[in-house]
Amino acid sequence: MLYRETGQFKTTYQRDMAIFPIRQDRWVLIAAVVFAVVGIPFIASQHVIAGYLIPFLIWVIAAIGLNILTGYTGQLSLGHGAFMAVGAYSAYNFASRIPELPIVLVFILAGLVAAIFGVLVGSPSLRIKGFYLAVATLAAQFFVEWVFATFPWFVGGAASMVIDTPKMDIFGYPITSTLDNYYLVLGFVVVMTLLGKNLVRSAIGRSWMAIRDMDVAAEVIGIRPLYAKLSAFAVSSFFGGVAGALYAFCYVKSVDFTAFDLFVSLKVLFMIIIGGMGSILGCFLGAAFIVMLPIILNELAHGIFSGQIPSALISNLEHMIFGGLIIFFLIVEPHGLARLWTTAKEKFRLWPFPH
């Protein structure tokens, strides 16, 4: 009864094209952002923010990136971890070699470097399609891992091949505490979510979806496949690069090349599949699911068996449950959690009189 659009008339074209046409959606969204800014610091402990919320927000950015490429443009990619790695390492190099650069600019530059790399990786996509392309993106994944494992220049000459991120500050205000990091990441998430949402509902987003649905047909109606595919790769890896940089600077603080391995690429892919392909909301749901799942499984394992079974078995069981749940989800709802949400919303609009 609360969720009703009755009486909300769209009297102008602007209002018809609004990002959230229903008033209740806007309220919920504003409430969520306000809660994330004001409420979270009061109710969540340092441990929860540093361990769960910051990675969750970072994965959201990464997932939006991959969703643009795979969910909206239909180009299957197994190399998202590589884009994140490029972002993280270039952010490190910008920040340590040119210390005068403001940190936000560093992250954006890192995203741009990742975008250039993404365009390079995506350039065969015009000729190579489907699974062939997926395997080609795997090549990028292994190549990047090798580069960062082999050449000390990228880690500033450290023999351990580990990068320790330098201290950050914004206009002289040092970012040190967990909460500072949280706000920095949150700011990026809000801006980049808006950016992503607006991109996919603009002309370029529609051309991506046309390419996804059938690229030959899209070409016939005047969409340039080169431009659409490469722009999708660029935007996607920009998001990935920023996420990687945030991951290195605000979450783990010290990374080596193993931090962005194939498993990371698959993890982001899981997020968008479970959350929902071609849905920005799905990125949030999927990221929350994938971040929470191991934690819940761990808690359950410790709660029920209270440390009686060896940890190796727990980790194996975790793998099994993880894999099993993914198959289960795909069977039950191949369109992801976002579809469940949409269905629920439709029900709510008519409740309690569905006829």
Added chain:
Amino acid sequence: MHPELAFAIEVLIAGLLSGVMYSLVALGFVLIFKASGIFNFAQGAMVLFAALTFVRILEMGVNFWLAIAVALAVMIVLAVVIERVMLRPLIAQPVIILFMATIGLNYFLEGFAQAVWDADVHGLDLGIPDVPWMSLLDSTNILISLFDIWSAVICGVLVLVLAFFFQKGRIGRALRAVADDNQAAMSVGIPLHQIWAIVWAAAGLVALVAGALWGQRLGVQFSISLVALKALPVLILGGFNSIAGAILGGLIIGATEKLAEVYLGPIIGGGIESWSAYFIAMLFLIFRPQGLFGEKIIERV
């Protein structure tokens, strides 16, 4: 023979022989892709599962051939279960969903294999000595392991048997019909589910052989499942749906990879085997996007 030339030939032959092993793993992918259009990411986990099952049964003191038979039976059961539980409800879904399901299967099998058996490194002795071929070494100065030769022979025989099985007879015809068009095959009365189970069982057999051969080399352990990643460039080079492509692709990748590692590796930093094969395959794909023997992709709007 000139020692440097002998070394080059040695590298080339070693590459070709390891290429045969890659083809074997790639074959597992091709079988499933041909019959159902699924890119089976879980092939590596199947190799691990098969090899672990085999080695643990051997360690219980069971006879070698019986152990193979039991492991094979386990793989067949696995194939039937996968078809029943995973593939049947997902029928007519887009290929990317099926691909994701096999990634889920990959995790499940990795966990399952190591939970049922264990995660230790198990030595495996197939009774084939891993020693140089002495008479060749004496006469031409080329060092090649007898084990490599044997495994190449085993792979060759297996490939021939499978190729024969898939070309001739009732099942072979049904398989080719299913590969051509799932729905058309179903409408003329070919039992699709049965065929899929057979194909997954065949992929299980390939995984068992690959797991046993790689297992003697590397020890049966988790890292054996990464062998599948080695087979992916072979797959895109040869084409996803060509058995001949898998074999030839494996040979090309194996040889060029070894040559690149030995002659190019030292120049640009070493350890390039993780991606050089992909690079070779990519270069090739630019000119022939459907792979060596892949079917020409015809797009209709």
